[in-house]
Amino acid sequence: MKIKKVVCAAGKTGFYFDDQRAIKKGAESDGAFYKGETVTEGFSSVRQAGEAISVLFILENGAIAHGDCAAVQYSGAGGRDPLFLAENFIPVIEKEIAPMYEGKEITTFREMADLVDKFVCPKTGKQYHTAIRYGVTQACLDAVAKSKGKLMAQVIAEEYGTKVSDKMIPIFTQSGDNRYENADKMIMKGAEVLPHALFNHVEQKVGLKGEKMKAYVEWLRNRILEYRTSDSYNPILHIDVYGTLGIVFNNDFEKIADYVMELEEIAKPFKLRVEGPVDVEEKWAQIDALAAIRKHMDAKGSTAEIVADEWCNTFEDIVDFSKAKAGHMAQIKTPDLGGINNSIEAVLYCKEHGMGAYLGGTCNETSRSAEICANIAMATRPAQTLAKPGMGVDEGYMIVFNEMSRILSLKDKL
Numbered sequence: 001m002k003i004k005k006v007v008c009a010a011g012k013t014g015f016y017f018d019d020q021r022a023i024k025k026g027a028e029s030d031g032a033f034y035k036g037e038t039v040t041e042g043f044s045s046v047r048q049a050g051e052a053i054s055v056l057f058i059l060e061n062g063a064i065a066h067g068d069c070a071a072v073q074y075s076g077a078g079g080r081d082p083l084f085l086a087e088n089f090i091p092v093i094e095k096e097i098a099p100m101y102e103g104k105e106i107t108t109f110r111e112m113a114d115l116v117d118k119f120v121c122p123k124t125g126k127q128y129h130t131a132i133r134y135g136v137t138q139a140c141l142d143a144v145a146k147s148k149g150k151l152m153a154q155v156i157a158e159e160y161g162t163k164v165s166d167k168m169i170p171i172f173t174q175s176g177d178n179r180y181e182n183a184d185k186m187i188m189k190g191a192e193v194l195p196h197a198l199f200n201h202v203e204q205k206v207g208l209k210g211e212k213m214k215a216y217v218e219w220l221r222n223r224i225l226e227y228r229t230s231d232s233y234n235p236i237l238h239i240d241v242y243g244t245l246g247i248v249f250n251n252d253f254e255k256i257a258d259y260v261m262e263l264e265e266i267a268k269p270f271k272l273r274v275e276g277p278v279d280v281e282e283k284w285a286q287i288d289a290l291a292a293i294r295k296h297m298d299a300k301g302s303t304a305e306i307v308a309d310e311w312c313n314t315f316e317d318i319v320d321f322s323k324a325k326a327g328h329m330a331q332i333k334t335p336d337l338g339g340i341n342n343s344i345e346a347v348l349y350c351k352e353h354g355m356g357a358y359l360g361g362t363c364n365e366t367s368r369s370a371e372i373c374a375n376i377a378m379a380t381r382p383a384q385t386l387a388k389p390g391m392g393v394d395e396g397y398m399i400v401f402n403e404m405s406r407i408l409s410l411k412d413k414l
Contacts (some may be wrong), residue, residue, distance in 0.1 A: 001060050002059070002060045002103060002106065003057045003106065004058045006058075006093070006097070007058065008053055008056070010052075010086040011054050012051060014365060014366060015050050015073055015362070015390055017073060018073050018074055019046045019047070019076075019077075020074040020077040021077055022043070034047045040075075042076060050070070050073070050364040052086070053086050054135070055135045055138075056139070059146060063146045066368060067136060067137065067140070068138065068365070069089070069131040069132050069134055071083070071131040071134075071364065072364055073363055081129050084131040089132060092128070100115045106144055106147045109144045109155055109159055110159055112143070113137040114341070116128060116136045117133045117137055134339065137338075138368070141155060151375065153411065156376060160345075160348065162380055164407065168401070168404050169359075169404065170384045170385070172194070172358070172360075172386050173193070173194050173195065173393050174363060175194075176196075177391075179195060179216065180219075182391070182393045183220055186393055187224055191235060191393075193236045193384050194235050194236075194237065195220065198242075199213055199216075199242065200244065202248055206241065206245075209248065214263065217237065217267050218266050221267055236270065236271045236272075236384075237267050238273040238275065240275040240309070241277055242279065243277070243279025243310065245259060245260075246277065257293050260272070260293070261304065267304075272305070273305045273306070274306050276307065279311075283317065288324075290324075290326035290327045291325055291327075294326070295325075305327075305356065306327045306328055306329075308321045308326055308327035309333070312326075313336040315337055315345055318332060318355075321355070322349065322350060322353045323353070325355075329357070330346075330357065331360040332350070334361040334369070334376075340373075344379070347376070347381075348380055351380075357380075357383055358384050359377050359380070359382040359386065360385075361386050363390055364389065371403045373388075375407065378408075386400070
């Protein structure tokens with residue numbers, strides 16, 4: 001079967017683009033807006049509407065394969081590609097990428113994904129924007145699945161030598177700033193990993209000595225114990241701190257390890273994960289920092305885990321963080337890796353090399369990219385996968401849960 005035509009449609013994501021550097025420099029929130037000057041190139045305001053591009057492959061039999069190009073909330077920060085605006089990149093897809101696929105036979109996912117994901121411009125020496133590679137490779141996977149009459153998860157399992165999971169992958173839900181009411185929603189839905197909690201400001205959220213975060217973890221622990229409907233519901237508490245512990249403890253890695261262990265005691269009987277304890281603004285320094293924190297924690301017998309996020313953007317980054325034991329778990333931030341083939345390989349690499357695999361992403365994605373990532377999760381079996389898009393809990397959890405449920409119901413019937 002061949003691809004007859006490639007069509008693009010401009011779209012919106014489930015959240016926003018935020019200028020992370022501007023926020024760190026003190027841009028103040030005003031409702032859903034931020035007041036302040038932009039810092040990162042390309043931003044017209046500190047927060048602006050997230051944008052996506054749907055890439056549609058019209059197949060010979062009239063079926064339409066579909067993927068969505070999307071970039072993370074904090075585009076242009078932490079070593080990432082620049083802001084992704086539809087009007088800037090639809091012409092690139094139509095003029096340069098569509099000819100790679102139009103009129104071509106659908107072969108294997110890996111072969112089709114490599115066409116766009118591995119392409120390097122001879123003039124600039126650069127690859128296409130990660131968001132483009134992300135969306136186009138999603139469409140490639142869907143095209144192969146539709147041509148074979150299989151689930152996308154089954155295509156991945158066949159090509160990468162895995163087996164589609166017989167059970168749901170634990171879903172990690174994210175609360176945004178509404179960390180109390182949204183935590184209630186998570187408990188009610190039975191989310192296995194929660195709540196993210198967005199601790200991205202020292203004075204307002206973490207506390208100058210970390211006291212506000214401690215109070216929140218205590219509240220969350222008690223809330224779960226009060227409202228869980230079964231003693232068997234024991235979610236993992238996963239808190240994202242956006243490097244703020246480095247600010248609180250002046251990048252003293254042993255003190256940070258000790259503080260995480262204090263949180264660990266407060267969280268009991270629930271397991272604790274802390275994402276992004278420091279952000280030292282450079283990849284190799286970040287690796288050294290997370291490796292040092294992990295070493296201190298492991299030496300002191302901690303069972304809590306720290307999660308690598310910032311500066312761990314590409315497949316190669318994930319390999320480097322894993323080799324250095326820079327954290328106990330790596331977030332595989334799917335849009336940052338470009339082609340979804342890289343996210344698949346990253347999960348498998350982490351599992352083979354003793355690093356926890358968290359198939360993540362961003363609130364700033366779409367329902368389509370979330371569904372496709374659910375197929376990746378079911379085929380590769382990471383430790384957890386992200387509910388996305390958005391920060392409202394219910395919608396993202398529904399999308400990912402329902403897609404995995406459909407896969408479970410269909411996988412032995414196709």
